[in-house]
Amino acid sequence: MKFWNDVPKVNRQFPSLQFRAADGSTNYLSNIGIGAANTPYSRTVQTNYFPIKSELPDASELFDDLLKRPSGGEGFEPNISGINSLLFAFGSVITHDVFRTKPGDPGINQTTSYLDLSCLYGATEEEQKKQRTYSNGLIKPDTFSDARLQFQVPAVIFLLITFSRNHNFIAKNLLSPEVNEKQENYRFTHVSGLKSPRLSASRTDELVFQTARNINVACFAMVVFNEYLRSILNIDVGGTYTVRPDLQTPRDASYGNSVSLEFGYIYRWHSAISAQDEKWLDGIPLAKYLTLRKQFLEDLNLIESGESSAADLEVAKAKHGRDMMQLLPEFGITKEDFARGPVCIGYHRDAETHKFKDEDMLSILTSSVSWAAGKMGPRKVPAALKDVEVEGIEGARTAGLCTLNEFRKHFKLKQYKSYAEMLTGPQSPVPDPSVIAALEKHYGKDGIDKVEFYPGILLEAIEADGISLPYAAGRAILSDAVNLIKNDRFLIYGLNPHNLTHWGFEYFQKTGDERSDGPVLKKIILNCFPSFNKPELAQILKDPFHIPK
Ligand code: HEM
Numbered sequence: 001m002k003f004w005n006d007v008p009k010v011n012r013q014f015p016s017l018q019f020r021a022a023d024g025s026t027n028y029l030s031n032i033g034i035g036a037a038n039t040p041y042s043r044t045v046q047t048n049y050f051p052i053k054s055e056l057p058d059a060s061e062l063f064d065d066l067l068k069r070p071s072g073g074e075g076f077e078p079n080i081s082g083i084n085s086l087l088f089a090f091g092s093v094i095t096h097d098v099f100r101t102k103p104g105d106p107g108i109n110q111t112t113s114y115l116d117l118s119c120l121y122g123a124t125e126e127e128q129k130k131q132r133t134y135s136n137g138l139i140k141p142d143t144f145s146d147a148r149l150q151f152q153v154p155a156v157i158f159l160l161i162t163f164s165r166n167h168n169f170i171a172k173n174l175l176s177p178e179v180n181e182k183q184e185n186y187r188f189t190h191v192s193g194l195k196s197p198r199l200s201a202s203r204t205d206e207l208v209f210q211t212a213r214n215i216n217v218a219c220f221a222m223v224v225f226n227e228y229l230r231s232i233l234n235i236d237v238g239g240t241y242t243v244r245p246d247l248q249t250p251r252d253a254s255y256g257n258s259v260s261l262e263f264g265y266i267y268r269w270h271s272a273i274s275a276q277d278e279k280w281l282d283g284i285p286l287a288k289y290l291t292l293r294k295q296f297l298e299d300l301n302l303i304e305s306g307e308s309s310a311a312d313l314e315v316a317k318a319k320h321g322r323d324m325m326q327l328l329p330e331f332g333i334t335k336e337d338f339a340r341g342p343v344c345i346g347y348h349r350d351a352e353t354h355k356f357k358d359e360d361m362l363s364i365l366t367s368s369v370s371w372a373a374g375k376m377g378p379r380k381v382p383a384a385l386k387d388v389e390v391e392g393i394e395g396a397r398t399a400g401l402c403t404l405n406e407f408r409k410h411f412k413l414k415q416y417k418s419y420a421e422m423l424t425g426p427q428s429p430v431p432d433p434s435v436i437a438a439l440e441k442h443y444g445k446d447g448i449d450k451v452e453f454y455p456g457i458l459l460e461a462i463e464a465d466g467i468s469l470p471y472a473a474g475r476a477i478l479s480d481a482v483n484l485i486k487n488d489r490f491l492i493y494g495l496n497p498h499n500l501t502h503w504g505f506e507y508f509q510k511t512g513d514e515r516s517d518g519p520v521l522k523k524i525i526l527n528c529f530p531s532f533n534k535p536e537l538a539q540i541l542k543d544p545f546h547i548p549k
Pocket residue numbers: 088089090091092095096099100101102148151152153264265267268269270273277281388
């Protein structure tokens with residue numbers, strides 16, 4: 001038995017497969033498709049609740065009565081933990097990295113179930129190609145792949161673009177003489193006459209691109225561990241306690257990861273949107289855009305299912321293009337902006353450099369640090385997101401998700417016996433009678449066991465600790481984070497100097513830089529905006545997801 005156990009029975013490390021596939025496949029070789037883009041979501045909780053769908057509450061009325069934040073700034077209350085809008089902008093980058101529900105088919109995830117910056121690099125080979133320059137491992141400046149994000153608040157886009165700049169910063173460093181020649185023995189280039197590998201220019205590009213991508217994803221993961229998860233758990237961001245799974249023993253698991261439908265709902269944190277971001281949302285014609293997009297995607301589904309022809313595809317694309325062009329002026333976006341890739345509302349790329357202005361990016365990122373995130377709970381979702389939420393509620397029904405009590409049972413939490421119990425918590429010792437009345441209207445007088453997982457998960461009483469999430473969400477989110485990270489072989493085994501180079505191994509870590517005191521996001525921003533690398537900026541970014549005291 002002793003000898004038998006020495007060799008892992010499912011081999012998890014494969015030195016020649018040190019780069020991620022564009023679509024996330026081959027992360028776990030015993031099941032190469034697990035977590036790949038365009039595969040089914042998994043289900044976490046089994047349900048015994050199969051209601052007649054037509055008898056369920058009307059989703060639009062549910063939103064108006066239970067989810068909608070009173071408008072005009074009245075409904076906003078700050079989150080007591082002092083967290084800011086930037087935390088949720090980063091949260092949005094994370095959630096869109098792992099959830100991209102197929103319109104019209106909520107069981108399918110169109111992106112990779114791994115934290116791999118798929119919103120930046122693309123979630124398929126085809127999408128990735130569009131991001132690359134195919135020269136020296138660089139990607140196209142200041143652009144990103146996932147067009148869903150272009151109608152999000154600018155902080156989300158500027159965070160993603162910071163990681164785009166970080167990629168090119170890394171790629172340039174890998175090819176510098178200090179790294180490529182001195183430290184890595186011409187790992188990336190061929191120099192005739194020297195003992196260096198015979199690499200073509202395209203092989204150099206591929207090696208630098210993929211290595212830079214791995215280092216960039218390591219940086220992203222490090223912000224998740226060092227700043228994001230610590231802020232969520234309310235652990236001192238400057239402290240030494242680590243939540244890095246690759247430093248814990250045993251470094252095991254890696255079954256590959258397939259995110260679940262339920263977690264895609266748990267992470268819909270629209271109720272935390274800041275008052276400033278809510279105001280911004282009210283100023284854009286989001287509903288018009290979503291209607292256009294829905295029509296287009298329905299057309300695409302008909303084509304995919306064989307009900308329409310390839311010629312119809314061209315017609316649908318041309319029509320969508322025309323419709324979008326008409327809408328652009330309302331968003332303040334020019335045709336030139338749009339032609340250069342996904343846009344950022346209110347901001348323009350320079351015609352020559354194709355880059356956003358450093359000042360614009362930093363102004364948004366630093367303002368978001370000082371904007372309070374919202375308190376969660378009933379009636380906290382900005383009205384502008386009504387269509388998104390109605391679609392969400394209906395999608396959860398189509399997918400046959402469980403009830404709130406079934407979800408709680410799975411996570412070994414007590415099952416509620418009444419609406420009052422569900423709404424009572426440290427921050428709401430006396431539940432709001434009008435919320436109870438609305439629940440009775442929709443789910444019946446004693447309908448607690450019928451409250452659907454979604455929107456139920458948004459309505460529960462919120463916790464007093466961490467970032468004051470609703471109870472079940474706060475409990476479950478950690479299970480998801482652990483699986484997401486511990487089942488990714490690149491994060492568990494791949495963060496080493498052999499895969500990432502010695503320079504890269506130092507760069508992604510909190511203490512590997514000359515600014516050893518700081519969080520990783522601060523380091524990245526200071527590196528990517530060198531002319532703004534000043535003590536004032538460093539101070540603002542020291543604890544980037546909390547409002548400065
Ligand atoms: C003002 C900011 C935001 C806007 C305008 C927005 C908008 C949207 C829209 C339009 C959708 C429908 C799916 C799609 O993207 O096409 C969506 C879904 C979603 N949102 Fe947001 N959102 C915002 C902030 C956030 C934040 C802060 C989070 C979490 C930290 C979040 C998490 C999600 C998740 C998990 C989904 C489901 C994604 C999927 O399954 O495809 N969103 N949001």
